[in-house]
Amino acid sequence: MNKIKVTFSDGSITTFHEEQAFVAVGFFPDDKAPGKNFPSHFETYGLWNHMHDGLTPSFLELLANSKFFFDIEEPNVYYNSQSVIKIESI
Numbered sequence: 001m002n003k004i005k006v007t008f009s010d011g012s013i014t015t016f017h018e019e020q021a022f023v024a025v026g027f028f029p030d031d032k033a034p035g036k037n038f039p040s041h042f043e044t045y046g047l048w049n050h051m052h053d054g055l056t057p058s059f060l061e062l063l064a065n066s067k068f069f070f071d072i073e074e075p076n077v078y079y080n081s082q083s084v085i086k087i088e089s090i
Contacts, residue, residue: 004055007086008079015090018055021046024066025078042066054089
């Protein structure tokens with residue numbers, strides 16, 4: 001099974017694997033409270049293997065379309081998309 005090792009800006013390292021699914025989280029403006037935003041779950045993204053580039057393209061798609069994301073099997077941990085500093089295929 002293909003995997004990627006992701007390094008975050010706080011120095012933590014997490015491994016993700018092919019077919020792992022994540023929910024993208026973004027923010028919408030709150031019409032009733034100008035200047036405030038509320039979080040919302042967006043699309044679900046799965047990691048799929050590209051024949052030349054491994055899981056990286058599918059993971060980058062997730063990052064490009066979310067502010068935060070979480071693994072659907074571990075919804076108690078949210079990751080900040082902008083804190084990813086390195087992705088390695090393993």
